[in-house]
Amino acid sequence: QVQLVESGGGLVQAGGSLRLSCAASGNIFRTMGWYRQAPGKRRELVAVSTSDGYTNYADSVKGRFTISRDNAKNTVYLQMNSLKPEDTAVYYCNAVGASRGDYGVDYWGKGTLVTVSS
Numbered sequence: 001q002v003q004l005v006e007s008g009g010g011l012v013q014a015g016g017s018l019r020l021s022c023a024a025s026g027n028i029f030r031t032m033g034w035y036r037q038a039p040g041k042r043r044e045l046v047a048v049s050t051s052d053g054y055t056n057y058a059d060s061v062k063g064r065f066t067i068s069r070d071n072a073k074n075t076v077y078l079q080m081n082s083l084k085p086e087d088t089a090v091y092y093c094n095a096v097g098a099s100r101g102d103y104g105v106d107y108w109g110k111g112t113l114v115t116v117s118s
Contacts, residue, residue, distance in 0.1 A: 002027050002107045004093045009112030012083055016116070020078040022093030022109055029107075030098040032069055032076040036089035036114075043092065049076060051098065061087075083116045090114075 008020040020034065033048030047057045047067035055067055066079040076093065093109035 001025075002095070002097075002102075004095055004107055004109035006091070006093045006109040006112040009091060009114045011115045011117065014083060014085055014116055014118050016083050017079070017081045018083065018114060020080070020091055020093075020112060020114075022076045022095075024074040024076075024093075024095050024107070027074075027095075027102065027107075028098045029074070029095040030104075031094075031096045033067065033094050034076070034078045035092045035094055036087075037092070037111075038086075038089040041089075046091065047078060048094075080114070083114075085116045085118045088114060088116045 003025045004022055006022045012018050031048050031050050034046040035043050036046050037043040045058055049055050049067045049069040064082045068077045090111040090113050092111045095107045097105040
């Protein structure tokens with residue numbers, strides 16, 4: 001059973017930094033990434049990393065956030081710098097299966113809250 005366990009959320013002042021981590025159990029994943037959902041808004045992509053090193057970011061976080069991935073540990077990180085109040089959201093780890101039995105299947109973590117105070 002695939003499990004994604006996030007850590008690293010919390011309260012930070014505007015301009016500060018946080019690092020999120022997501023450790024995935026068991027499987028091989030095509031992509032691993034981060035989404036976020038602010039109150040009253042839809043869940044949106046923040047950043048994604050493929051197994052061959054391709055990365056993609058939402059325009060709103062380019063230049064401030066960096067996604068990295070340790071394939072050996074099945075772990076993905078999100079370094080968030082220059083945080084803004086509008087970055088406040090629940091951040092969800094996402095992984096997409098790459099094995100024959102779960103190719104293309106989405107897996108989600110439970111989410112970690114990031115609050116940026118002004």
